[in-house]
Amino acid sequence: MSAPRIAVLVFPGSNDDRDAALALEGLGADPVLVWHAERELPEVGAVVLPGGFAYGDYLRAGAIARFSPAMRAVTRFAADGGLVLGICNGFQVLCEAVLLPGALRPNVSLSFVCRDVVLRVERADVPLLARTEVGRRLTIPIKHGEGCFFADADLLAELEEGRQVVLRYEGENPNGSVDDVAAVVNSAGNVMGLMPHPEHAVDPLLGSTDGALILGALVDRARERLLAPV
Amino acid sequence: MLVRPKPGILDPQGKAVENSLRHLGFTVDGARVGRLVDLEVEASDPESARAEVERMCAELLANPLIESYEIELEA
Numbered sequence: 612m613s614a615p616r617i618a619v620l621v622f623p624g625s626n627d628d629r630d631a632a633l634a635l636e637g638l639g640a641d642p643v644l645v646w647h648a649e650r651e652l653p654e655v656g657a658v659v660l661p662g663g664f665a666y667g668d669y670l671r672a673g674a675i676a677r678f679s680p681a682m683r684a685v686t687r688f689a690a691d692g693g694l695v696l697g698i699c700n701g702f703q704v705l706c707e708a709v710l711l712p713g714a715l716r717p718n719v720s721l722s723f724v725c726r727d728v729v730l731r732v733e734r735a736d737v738p739l740l741a742r743t744e745v746g747r748r749l750t751i752p753i754k755h756g757e758g759c760f761f762a763d764a765d766l767l768a769e770l771e772e773g774r775q776v777v778l779r780y781e782g783e784n785p786n787g788s789v790d791d792v793a794a795v796v797n798s799a800g801n802v803m804g805l806m807p808h809p810e811h812a813v814d815p816l817l818g819s820t821d822g823a824l825i826l827g828a829l830v831d832r833a834r835e836r837l838l839a840p841v
Numbered sequence: 842m843l844v845r846p847k848p849g850i851l852d853p854q855g856k857a858v859e860n861s862l863r864h865l866g867f868t869v870d871g872a873r874v875g876r877l878v879d880l881e882v883e884a885s886d887p888e889s890a891r892a893e894v895e896r897m898c899a900e901l902l903a904n905p906l907i908e909s910y911e912i913e914l915e916a
Contacts, residue, residue, distance in 0.1 A: 671904055678901070707904070714906045721853045761850065761907055787851065 614641035615833040618655040620685070620701075622647045622665035622676045627698065627810060631661045634810035638823060640830045647679040656833025657694040658685055660701025662754075662808060672715060672757050673703035682708055694738055694832050695802045696825075699755055702794075702804030711795055711804045712770060713762040718755070719787025725754040727818060728807060729781040730793050737777055737800040738832045742824040749778070749821040751807040753785055758806040760788035760795070773798050778805055842894055844903050844910045845875040878902055887914050 617640045621628045632642035643653055647665075652658065665676035676682065682704070689695045689710055697705040705711040718724060732740055732747045743749065762770060767789060770776055778794035786806070794805035809822030846852040852873050859872035880897070884890035894912050903910040 670901070674901060674904070714904055716850070716907060717853050719851060719853050721857055759851075759853075763849075763906070766906070787853075 614639060615656040615830060615837050616641045616643055616654065617829065617833050618643055618645045618652050618658045620645050620647060620658065620660050620681055622663065622679065622704075624665045624667050625661050625663035625700070627662035627700075627808065630808075631659050631698065631810040634813045634822070634826055635659070635830065637813060638827050638830045640833060645681055647676070647681045650680045650684060652681070652684045652688055654837070655688075655693075656835070656837040657696070657829050658688055659829070660685070660695070660697040660704050661810075662699035662701060665700055665704060668700075668703075668757070671703075671707065672700060673705075673707035676700075676704045677708035686710060689797070689802050692799070692801055693836065694829060696739060696829055697802075697804035698808055698810065699753075699758070699806055702806060703757065705802060705804045710802050711797055712766055712775065713760055713792075713795060715757050715806075716759040716761050717757045718759050718785070723754070723756040724758070724785045725752070726785070727752045728785055728793070730778045730807060731781045732777070733779055734774055734777045734796075737796050737803065739796075739803045739825055739828050740777055741831070742828045748781060749824065750819040751809055751812045751822050752819075753807045754811075755786070755806055758786040758788065760786075760792040760806070762789055762792075770795065777803065778807075842878050842880065842898060842902060842910055842912045843875060844878070844908050846873055847907055847909050850907050875908075887916070890914055 619632050635642040703715045730749045732743045779791040796803045809825040812819040812822030855873040862869045
């Protein structure tokens with residue numbers, strides 16, 4: 612099988628679903644958009660929760676999206692070891708769904724921030740960063756108003772202990788996130804959320820192709836999962 | 842029910858409100874911005890109404906990591 616199928620969830624208010632699908636397609640995947648009301652996922656090798664403003668970000672970003680039927684299916688997929696990537700609003704949804712630790716709060720500046728940031732790879736032994744090395748710098752754009760990752764002191768210590776912070780902002784912290792956190796994984800490492808948008812950094816025309824390192828790893832692992840004997 | 846950012850959590854919205862009030866010449870020592878949710882719930886007695894709203898808070902209305910809440914009942 613050449614093009615592994617990858618689900619990209621679509622919530623009312625998602626707006627980077629097609630960009631994510633386009634980027635995945637360019638990296639050799641067969642992306643399929645899955646509407647939030649679906650109770651089951653099609654047979655896929657990985658799942659992407661895209662950026663946007665699911666359900667208008669009402670109440671708290673991601674708070675309502677977590678209860679959509681498709682999220683139950685995503686939770687089962689993750690529990691089965693399936694790879695799940697949440698980008699920006701997708702990260703917020705994963706935190707609200709408690710598939711990832713922590714919470715995302717409004718940026719300290721209260722401004723919507725839209726620019727390239729430099730990220731430092733803290734771990735390369737999680738599936739989604741397998742194409743990188745520890746210490747490598749990735750340039751990937753952010754565009755969010757609520758990207759300030761928060762964990763209280765106990766949770767932060769737990770995340771450090773479990774090595775769950777996998778990307779940090781290098782240089783100026785764009786949103787005030789605790790300990791410069793830009794991306795975290797669950798304890799098993801198969802669910803990752805990040806505020807930057809790898810799908811917007813897959814073409815040299817847009818300034819960087821570093822996002823392809825993350826999405827490419829997703830495609831690799833999706834292929835492996837679909838080829839694995841059941 | 843009233844939701845507040847937990848003490849110690851940075852509240853940029855509150856900070857902006859505080860700064861604006863200062864600009865207007867008011868003396869303020871702090872401002873925190875929360876959220877008020879008016880709910881209409883049918884229940885046989887206040888206890889069961891409160892229990893129901895507690896469950897709503899736990900499941901959806903507040904994120905316990907960053908927010909605290911209080912419930913006020915009116916018959």
